[in-house]
Amino acid sequence: MQSVPFKINEVHGGLSSAHGAAYVDEEDLVLEIQMALLSFVKQRPKVYRIDLTDLESVEYDKGFREDRLTLRTRPMERLAGVPGVAEGQLCLRFARKERKGLAVLLDRLDLWRTD
16 A cells, blocks of 8 residues: 555644654554654654554544544554654544545445444
8 A cells, every 4th residue: 555644733732743654554554653853863763663553543534734633442552652643542633635545445444343
């Protein structure tokens, strides 16, 4: 599956930024994330794998300039260590031009919904 680029706002209280790509690989949602401290010092990208059966909710909000995908897992520790996680949820922001790829990603995620 093709990866879909995203960004994460409010990492480390706004001192860091994060960009990455999301895709579904077999039974995992894969997030490849690169952090940048003050937009200058870039860290090596890290890969986070979330088992699709651990996704408690996936909320999609379509906006004018960008779309948001909010993920919540059970147990919450599945998101531990992922940059930008607050109150047990992760908000990924996608540019408007990525809607086609995001629609494919959402279709793959919907196949695993248990609710």
